[in-house]
Amino acid sequence: MNTTFGENLRTTVFGQSHADAIGCTIEGLPAGESISVDALQAFMARRAPGGRLATQRKEPDTPEILCGMVEGVTCGAPLAAIIRNTNQRSQDYKAIADLPRPSHADLPAEVKYQGHQDVRGGGAFSGRLTAPITLAGGIALQILERRGIRISAHLLSVGTAEDRPMNPMGENPEDLQKRLSRGLPVLTDDAEARMTEAILAARKAGDSIGAVIECMIEGLPCGLGGPLFEGFDGKLAFGLFGIPGVKGVEFGRGFEASRMKGSENNDPWEISPDAPGAKPRTNNAGGIAGGITTAAPVVFRIAMKPTPSIALAQETISISRRENAELGVRGRHDPCIGVRAVPVAEAVAALAVLDSLLSGPAVLPQTLERPSIPTLGKISNE
Amino acid sequence: MNTTFGENLRTTVFGQSHADAIGCTIEGLPAGESISVDALQAFMARRAPGGRLATQRKEPDTPEILCGMVEGVTCGAPLAAIIRNTNQRSQDYKAIADLPRPSHADLPAEVKYQGHQDVRGGGAFSGRLTAPITLAGGIALQILERRGIRISAHLLSVGTAEDRPMNPMGENPEDLQKRLSRGLPVLTDDAEARMTEAILAARKAGDSIGAVIECMIEGLPCGLGGPLFEGFDGKLAFGLFGIPGVKGVEFGRGFEASRMKGSENNDPWEISPDAPGAKPRTNNAGGIAGGITTAAPVVFRIAMKPTPSIALAQETISISRRENAELGVRGRHDPCIGVRAVPVAEAVAALAVLDSLLSGPAVLPQTLERPSIPTLGKISNE
Amino acid sequence: MNTTFGENLRTTVFGQSHADAIGCTIEGLPAGESISVDALQAFMARRAPGGRLATQRKEPDTPEILCGMVEGVTCGAPLAAIIRNTNQRSQDYKAIADLPRPSHADLPAEVKYQGHQDVRGGGAFSGRLTAPITLAGGIALQILERRGIRISAHLLSVGTAEDRPMNPMGENPEDLQKRLSRGLPVLTDDAEARMTEAILAARKAGDSIGAVIECMIEGLPCGLGGPLFEGFDGKLAFGLFGIPGVKGVEFGRGFEASRMKGSENNDPWEISPDAPGAKPRTNNAGGIAGGITTAAPVVFRIAMKPTPSIALAQETISISRRENAELGVRGRHDPCIGVRAVPVAEAVAALAVLDSLLSGPAVLPQTLERPSIPTLGKISNE
Amino acid sequence: MNTTFGENLRTTVFGQSHADAIGCTIEGLPAGESISVDALQAFMARRAPGGRLATQRKEPDTPEILCGMVEGVTCGAPLAAIIRNTNQRSQDYKAIADLPRPSHADLPAEVKYQGHQDVRGGGAFSGRLTAPITLAGGIALQILERRGIRISAHLLSVGTAEDRPMNPMGENPEDLQKRLSRGLPVLTDDAEARMTEAILAARKAGDSIGAVIECMIEGLPCGLGGPLFEGFDGKLAFGLFGIPGVKGVEFGRGFEASRMKGSENNDPWEISPDAPGAKPRTNNAGGIAGGITTAAPVVFRIAMKPTPSIALAQETISISRRENAELGVRGRHDPCIGVRAVPVAEAVAALAVLDSLLSGPAVLPQTLERPSIPTLGKISNE
Incomplete structure (x- = not known):
């Protein structure tokens, strides 16, 4: 029933593919944050349809911010x-309302909502x-970026076509930008x-192809x-499974860690000049140990x-005829939703x-002043 | 901050390894459910320590139900x-409070709680x-079992030692029991x-080994x-990442689906005599499509x-000396936490x-009577 | 941080007085409910501005339902x-941004949001x-009404001008309608x-007047x-204090009960032909005992x-000058927000x-069928 | 279903009057807070039974803190x-399980839980x-007190016997202590x-008496x-209605404000040497305007x-006989639960x-440092 993500920053997403509008509310957004709508739109354009590797449905995806700023x-x-x-073409879908698409939510939604669900698109x-979701996240990104947090x-x-994996100890920002x-x-x-070749081949074959991000x-x-x-990994995984089409989430070595020994997988600590004063020498953990961030990249x-x-x-x-049937999906579709x-x-x-x-501070200050960021400094003078 | 799992059935887990007690509260448990404490204890015994493949720490893990029944x-x-x-031996750990264990939460916890965290064990x-967690889940299992829901x-x-995978269309209950x-x-x-060989080899080498469940x-x-x-997969993944040591979660084909074509991965629907009247012929989805269950096994x-x-x-x-150091972990440990x-x-x-x-019904009845389980029946008489 | 009302039906209200729009999202609304927009608009018109007893600001308050239906x-x-x-006149307010209005949130908001809050209106x-809020509640009302639940x-x-109190045992629907x-x-x-006389007198004096609803x-x-x-009274009170200007909430006899004896205030039970088979003979409790509804009117x-x-x-x-100052509130205001x-x-x-x-059923059925409404019937055949 | 109070500090209360134990969990408690168990017990003793003005049931109410410290x-x-x-005497209650007590939850609980509820006491x-609740609040009080927050x-x-009302601008701490x-x-x-006279008279008459706190x-x-x-008043009211027997909650002038004019009820602002730099001259609002605290006492x-x-x-x-019946409540009871x-x-x-x-800060700092307490200071240099 809870279609919201987050506890202190709460994002609620609404809309259906062919409703008048889709959108979101964000509760708990801190005051005083400049948000560039141009930068937001540029970020959102990265997931917008169009282009030969994506659906031909053209939606400008122009966000209209109604309030909160x-x-x-x-x-x-x-x-x-x-x-x-x-840019809806609802007629594309009307004919197939009776024929639930394999591996879509059509049929379970028919059962759950007893035929009242919106079948259009x-x-x-x-x-x-x-x-x-991208709209809300794009706003959060601007707030994080000016505090030195980068997400790429x-x-x-x-x-089976693979890119090189990222360096878990950190990437060159310029390379990431490229x-x-x-x-x-x-x-x-x-x-x-x-x-590109794999995607075009799938499209040509009237088929589609999976991906890993x-x-x-x-x-x-x-x-x-x-x-x-309370783990940061659990919170993040919850959100990621909210993206349609996600079938697996892993951190650091992930499933590969299941084939490793502790002596191979463990990340030794070493002294570091940066806060909090120590860091893992390797990052097999993907930046999270015991549910909390280690200051290495997640x-x-x-x-x-x-x-x-x-x-x-x-x-x-066929739902109406109660018999097996054949389906050819028309409409415009991405051959690879991963893109x-x-x-x-x-x-x-x-x-x-x-x-x-x-989220509230782990350590409440002795006065009503808010605490500064904790480091290991305090411990050394015991 | 939210250390609770669930919305309508809310399980809060408390305790530290060497505190007086550990335990849980469960809010929202329906009334009128018989709970066998013997069966609960038998279930909990499956994760209790002891045995040559696990830690030697012996805790009878006897649950004391204080209220709610x-x-x-x-x-x-x-x-x-x-x-x-x-059966705590806190002295095992006191010596190493200054030496945070690699790939444990020791060091990030030291930073987050500024040295106030419980370092014992x-x-x-x-x-x-x-x-x-097993206690709470064991109670839920008894409630589910008598409604025909089995979890194995x-x-x-x-x-690298592998068991055969389960048949995603369902397993023989007796085989599962074996x-x-x-x-x-x-x-x-x-x-x-x-x-067994792999685990004993890891123990003998003073090492440990990963696993997939x-x-x-x-x-x-x-x-x-x-x-x-609102997805069932997101809810489940959130809970699973709450288990210490989990680094990845996948449903159905999971990461393998990323290498498949749509025509291979899709699960066609077919008429079924059982509710709700149709079922997927294959189960690459792992029982969840678009965030909702399909009636195939999850x-x-x-x-x-x-x-x-x-x-x-x-x-x-060394936190106190602010220099690199060496650590030999004493204490009693499982060579494979997966077991x-x-x-x-x-x-x-x-x-x-x-x-x-x-969770509340998707369709509210026309009177104040609660609705029966929805099926596809209603649709056929349109 | 949580600006949402409800757990299984979750209403989030957004907007500022002079933003582009105000509105709400409602999560958890059951499927299959007909909503008359005309009836909704008629309900909302009851709180709309205009008329000699209210502010002259004229807002048609036409709701635009973007999705969910x-x-x-x-x-x-x-x-x-x-x-x-x-119909905003933002210039009315600009001049007084520096002069926080007494008994408004202007000054605490200035502190909390450090000057970034929307000061317009x-x-x-x-x-x-x-x-x-009225929009969301108006939708809920239509769903409740067709199940025999009336709210008036x-x-x-x-x-000091008083109406007669309602009869806590129930009112004639036609009288309520009048x-x-x-x-x-x-x-x-x-x-x-x-x-009417009291309100017009307050307006004429440049003053305002309180009310009880x-x-x-x-x-x-x-x-x-x-x-x-988990009390129904606590949930309702939480929501009611969300209405700007509410300073007290009481159920049944409320504060008057503090001056009563138990023998006067207690509501005896008596056999009733209606579900659940018994009802309170009097209703000093206002329909709630121990946090749960008694089937008497709330x-x-x-x-x-x-x-x-x-x-x-x-x-x-004056915030900018840091000195005491005088304020005359211009703009258009209701002399009695209670109306x-x-x-x-x-x-x-x-x-x-x-x-x-x-909210989920208190008693889970023995099969996966949803339970019917509980009554006292079951108890008699023990 | 949610039997928890609070969002970032979450208190869950469990237990039944005659279960093995009652208790609570508190999630989100900040680390590093010294808690005096002696002071906690002294605070809890104020609500413990015993004494001629309360029930004779003697429960030492000794809290056992299991973990978290x-x-x-x-x-x-x-x-x-x-x-x-x-110190339960369950036999006192067994006889009356069939005779629900007026103005208790006995009968609605029978319906809601279909006879499975704990009827003992x-x-x-x-x-x-x-x-x-007092246990959890007593811990919170110690944390607040050392930051200068006093609750009395x-x-x-x-x-009809009345004490003098508190001075809403603040009381002498020594007078409060008395x-x-x-x-x-x-x-x-x-x-x-x-x-005392009123309470003893009620007891002597076999009756009871209400109160205002x-x-x-x-x-x-x-x-x-x-x-x-998001109002502080709504949050507080929600919690207060969780106390059994509360039938009304009001802030500041409360219901009296409904009979006042705006010119009488409004609290003018004036410059103050203390943070945040201004304060209300009167406190008819009870320290809350528009849902947020004004720095005047709540x-x-x-x-x-x-x-x-x-x-x-x-x-x-009689539930079993389905007929009207007479009840004399035995057991030990407070003549005035208000005490x-x-x-x-x-x-x-x-x-x-x-x-x-x-709860998270309204204004996020420009670096990852936590912000200091906001004041009006920043505004003056615009």
Whole structure:
């Protein structure tokens, strides 16, 4: 029932693919933050449809911020923003309302909502709903960036075509930036070529292809999260599984760690000149130990399934006739949903980080002053 | 800050490894449910320490249910239960409080709580806290079982030693039961032999080894969960990352789906005599499409890292001296935390399922009567 | 930080008085509910400005439902609706941003948000934000009404002018309806005359006047709510204090009960032909005992303070000059905010009731069928 | 379903009157706070039974803190504490399980939980559950006190016997302290005499009597709370209605404000040497304007109904026989539950205040340093 992400920064996403509008509210946004709408729109454009590797549905995805800001600065009140749906072709979908698409939510939604769900374009289950997630995350990103927190994702693989993995100890910011100038968000030219080929081949075959997205968060303080259900990894994973098509989430070595020995996987601590005074020498943990951040970069990967909507004929049932039937999905679809999900992963990460930063302090100060960032300094003079 | 799992069934876990007690509260437990304490204790014994493949620390893990039940039946009030800590050897840990263990939360906790955290035995970050999770989940399991919902996990792999994967269309209940009669919770004798060997080799080398746990939930109705942040997968993943040592979670084909085509990965629908009237012919999705259950078994896997506490010498820092140092971890440790985490995964799954079942109905009835379980029936008479 | 009301039905209100729009999202709304926009607009018109007893600011308050419905029927997805702000005169307020209005949030908001808050027309603290609350509550009311739940409020007093109190055992529906045909929502002609006189006198004096609103909820089932912090009264009170200007909430006899004896205040039970088979003979409790509904009407009263914005000169400070100063509030204001708050109280009550109805069942059925409404019937065959 | 109070400081209360134990968990408690168990026990003793003005049931109410602290200092992990129930006489209640007590939750609980509720001593609805609320609040109070926040309540009235009201601009701390040395927590000797007389008269008559409790919170910073459902008043009222027997809550002038004019009720601002630089000259608002604290003392009153359990014969029904019946309540009861509820009101206030203090900052700092307490200072140099 809870369609909201976050505890202290609470993002609620609303809308259906063919409703009048989609959008989001963000509660708990701190006051006094300048938000550049141009920069926000540039970020959102990274997941917008169009281009030969994506669906042909053209939506400008122009966000309209209704409230929560005064002259470009957050005012402490909830921010609400909407994106009008202008380019729907609902007739594409009407014919197939009776034929639930394989590996979509069509049939379980029919059961759950007893036929009242919005069937047009996947309704509330549409990948289009990642636009308001990106909107909210794009605002969070601007707030984080000016505090030295950078979040960058790339396509690690499309099918069997692979990019080089990120360096878990940190990447050169300029190299990370370059991935945005390519046709696909990857770190190497070679990967771009092979992934493009894989995607075009899938499209040509009337089929689709899966992908893995890798994301890194740099500049986090040590100490976000907590034990058990307070873990930063659990919060982030919850948000990431909110992206349609995600089938797996792993941190650091992830599933590979299951085949390693402790002596291989452990990250030794060493003295560091930077806060908090120590850091892990390696980062197999992906920046999280015991649910809390270690000050090393947080590294995670998400598995994106191949787009379930394909042009090839598929088997399904007819709800009205109660018999097996055949389905050819028409409409416009991405051959690889992983491509456009790259900024969405960054957006979810930004929301998780800002929510954690806004959680109350672990140590309450002795006066009503707010505490400064904790370091290891205090411990040395015991 | 929120150390609670669930929305309508809310489980709060408390305690530190060497505190007087650990335990949990469960809010929202329905009234009128008989709970067998014997069956609960038998379930909890599956994760209890002892045995040659686990730590030598012996804790009987006897749960004491303080309230929430009257004569063995839940009464609608919150249930609280505790487990006394009786076998601590705090002196084992005092010496190493200054030397944070690699890949543990010791150092980030020192920073976050500014030296006030409980350092004895890992404090609130200890794997011992999975005992109350298992307690709560064991209660949920009894409530689910009598409604035909079965949850079964096994060790899919330890290092490179592998068990056969579960059949995602469903397993024979008797075969599943057999895994509990082995020394390790696996489906095949062969896997037991090879995994035992791998664990003993790791122990002998003063090292540890990772594992993958696979879990299947059978008997779920269609329609649990919802779009985006209401997804059943996100809820489950959030809970699973609350288990110490989990580094990855995947559903169905998971990361493998990223290398597949849509035509390979899609699950076609077909008419079924059982509710809700249709089912997926294959189950690559792991029982969840678009965030809601499809009535096929929910299948997930979690990656467990190798135990970070190992006997081999490791590098770390001295907090007091602010210099690099060497650490040999003493104390008693599991060479493979994956072994005892198997029932913990089942417990978290049970809590997620019962929480979802207790969420409000998607369709409110026309009178104040509660609705019956929705099926596809209504649609056919349109 | 949590600006949301409800747990299973979650209403988030957004907007500032002079932002582009105000509005709300409603998560958890059941699917399949027809919503009449005409009826909704008629309900919202009851709190709209205009008329000689209210502010002259004219806002049509036309709600635009952006999503969550398909052809007039809820679809299970979150509903979002906005109301455009079209009639702002921001220049009225600019001059007084430096002079915080007494008994408004202006000064504490200046401190809390460090000058970034929206000062135009009270920003997010404006009484205008009761429009989206009324919008959300108006939708809930339609859902409740067709299940026999009626919610009706009236002005019990304005200053010292009093209406007759409602009969806590239930009112004649036609009598309740009559209050809507008067110029003021009261039960008696006499009250209308005296209250009108009091309000016009306050306006003429450049002053304002307080009020008490009484509200009754009829047709509730027995058993909503629970002990301690699960109480239906606590939930309702939380929501009611969200209405700007509310300074007190009481149920049944309320503060009067503090002067009574147990033998006077207690409500004896008696056998009843209606579900659940028994009812209280009197209703001093206002329909709630121990936090749960008794099936008698829920009766509550809220104290509305006099409008803090008055034309008379008042003392305040100049923020920029850091000295005491004088203030004359210009702009358009209600002489009695209690008048327009009557439907807002009904709206909050509707949201609280529907949220409680959607909370999980206290008793889980033995199969996966949802339970029917509990009665006392089961007990008699023990 | 949510039996928890607070968002960032989350207190969950568990137990039934005659269960093995009652208790609470507190999540989000900051680390590094010394807690004196002696002081806690002294605070809890103020609501403990015993004495001629209260029930004769003798429970030492010794709290056992199970975890969350190390050597008397909070460690950042959830705190759990229990109080054993040692003095139950369950046989007192067995006979009357069939005869629901008027104005208790007995009958609605029977319906809601379909006969599975704990009927012994009122079960989870018992006033005994205020012991763990007081325990949790007593811990919060110690944390607040050392930051200059004082919370003090007294009996404002018992029946028609009245104490003098507190001075809303602040009380002399020594005068407040004196109320604790009297037999009843009142400010004047005269009130003590008249209230004692009223209570003893009620007891002698086999009856009971209602009361009003007034409470003041001094030393709060300006800016806690927020608009609409984020209000500090709503949060506090929610918690206060969690105390069994509360039928009304009002802030400042409360219901009296409904009879006042704006010019009488408004609190003018004036320059102040203390943070934040300005304060209200009067405090009719009870320290809260528009949902946020003004830095003036927060003043609230709660109406306590007369104890519903009385020795006089009362009318009720027999559940098993389905006919009207007569009831004489045996057992041991307080003639005035208001007496022992005085420290409970303080406890709830402390939990609400600490929760608000731990909510994220309204203004995020430009670096990762936590902000200092906001004042008006920044505004003057514009």
